[in-house]
Amino acid sequence: MDEPIQLDALGARGAFRARNRLTVSDVTGRPVAELSQVPRLFVQRGLSALRTATPAGSDELSAVIARAGHTFATDTVGGLSAQEYQYLVSRVSGVPVTVVRSATRRIERAAAEAYRSVRCARPAAAVDRWQDPVTRGGGAVWTRRGDVFAVHAAGNHPGVHSLWLEALAMGYRVAVRPSGREPFTPHRLVTALREAGIGDDRLILLPTDHHVADDIVRGADLSLVYGGDAVVHKYRADPNVLTQGPGRTKILLADGDWASSLDTVVASISDEGGVACVNATAVFVAGDPAPVAAAIAERLAALPSLPPEDDKAVLPVRPAAEARRTEKYLLDHADGGVLRLGGDGIVDELGDGSAVLRPAVVQLDRPDAPQLATELPFPCVWVAPWSPDDGVGPLRNTLVLTVVSQDERLIGRLVDEPSISNVHVGDHPTHRMAPGIPHDGYLAEFLMRSKAVIR
């Protein structure tokens, strides 16, 4: 492949190859694709076409999305077979190819069940159509809060693209801004959906540089924006923007017997290449954290360093220079901790310009150590002591908390805690997800509302 792959913008009038294009390189720095970067005018016209388009009927829509998901996962789309696509994603994002494959399947499943998942969030008293007999004499109809939905996607893990399918299933017209780091997944998914018949004026792909990116959020009714703390802060006050920031996912081993949970702990840290927001960043141990940290370190140390497209690869790969920066960041922030793994560095160069990010395990001596909030894009875990006297405090601000405990009062308090989004009780890894089970609340809680209809 000498000619770079062209990833065009996908507008309401079809594909658009911009003169201004971003080079997308693999983990060795070799260019593999060019992503068109559309100007503001294209964004404006795209959003206005979405606004003018009529929503599709839900029955038809649900079949189209399911069909597209299957095509996405199995067929040739935009000239790339599923295998070629998965290879490219692994080479560009450095995410192990097996993780990409399972994400492909997850997107397929999410597409098949998008409509059903969305319905899980519908209030029990609300109905889908105003014609429903329930509205005679007064009832609730579940309606969209807007017409146009925008996504600023992340490039860390292809699985992020399973979520916005729900907006499409609710009849939203959707604009996706792909990440320049891994644009293949959204380009392929949007292409498959358009080929399946969603309507070019109902779903568009708007690759842009950051100067124009805000225009997409401003022009949409509701937006889903992925990013770091700065992005979360930027949109905090905007009720029309839902942010997906760092997960700060945690595990609490509240019973003395942690050995039987070691598999769950290790999987939570390192499955998915450790790059997902649902990967555990911190482990809290009732009692002495040292043996737990040592056991995790021993298990993670055995993971092999391989290029991302290798079937046996499990660890993420980045360009060597970027890997060195991540390593420096880790070592700069590990002050006061004991590096059980990674103390000699986490960068394992593959000799082609890329480097494996090897796991790190840092033991800390208190449950409120600031490092516990440091989330890095590889299997990196902070292990700290915890006692019932510390309570829920250290466990706040968490996307997923796996708690291994028999203490129902404790579990009840964790479930009640507003800043913990999901609670897994017992040996359920933090990254376990399924259609119909909310990820960070149901997306539909943000997209929909109940409207009174009396007739």
Added chain:
Amino acid sequence: MAVAADPVLTFPPDQVPDPEEFIQAAMRWHFSPETGSPYWIERAKTLDFDPRRDVRTFDDLQLFPNIVNELRQVPARDLVPQGYGSSVEVIGIYESGGTTGAPKRVAYLADWMDRYVTWSTRQMEERGHPRDAHWLALIPSGPHLWGEVVARQARRRGGFTSTIDLDPRWVKKCLAEGRGDEAGRYVEHILAQGEFLLETQDIRVLVVTPPLLERLAQHEHLVKLVNEKVRVIIWSGAHMDADSRHLFRTEVFPDVQLFGNYGSTMILCGAVERSGSEDECVFDPFAPHVSFSVVDPETGRPVPYGERGQVVMNHISRSALFPNNLERDVATRIRPLAGQLGDSVADVSPVRTFDDEVVIEGVY
């Protein structure tokens, strides 16, 4: 008392002089004590070369330091060549946009205005722009030159102008302070005023900046009016990227001629879009009065043709001398038209930082 200038400086449109003869005549005019401006006569004392002796060719213009930052303080009167004597006619004192710090100021003389309007309206004639038309200009007037130029161009072509003023500095101020919504409101206010004119008047020529045109394109009603009535959209004052230009030409205003001008206060005019510019928007200057080179900002050396570099501008006329000005723009270096001094440029875009000050382009 006025001193007659070398006729080579006021050449008739069809008799473009030899570039070196022209440059040398200009050096004699601007650096002779009886004809040069107080500014240049004084400034020459601190130069380590003698312009009348050492500046003979286009390349020699690089001997000059970039003096444009001095124009933020120099009394405008001091910029007027003394050779005009008491008969001098200063049309106005015009200022740069103020994109990069305090504005730069120039004195604009009537004889230059006449030369530029003659040249630029010939370009319009060659491109088949309508005559006797009602123009609508949604552009800066006030301290800026453009509004004045457009009014005169319209008149020269038998037409007349409605002007809705646009204060680009206010927009830039809003953007710099993170008040994008306020800037947007202001731009809508300008468009709303233009809408009355587009609805009720037979507007055939629309003069506008690219950001304003982009905003206009969001209003279906305005797009429809422009497509129905307007024959030519003259744009300038900010950059239009190649993709937006393509979309304007093919999708938004498919039947309207787009005519780009690349202007700067420091050249006292604008270069015009070359006829038949397709993928690349090429600008040709009013040579030899205005000349460009495209250089590597690190070395100051010209980049090869087809490569990107930073634009250096020269203005040389009887009325003014602004040589060797490194502008805030990057562009592709393009082969000049036959006999033209310096280069032409294409696909102009802003340099992201300039003199350590972030460039905020705004609407002008």
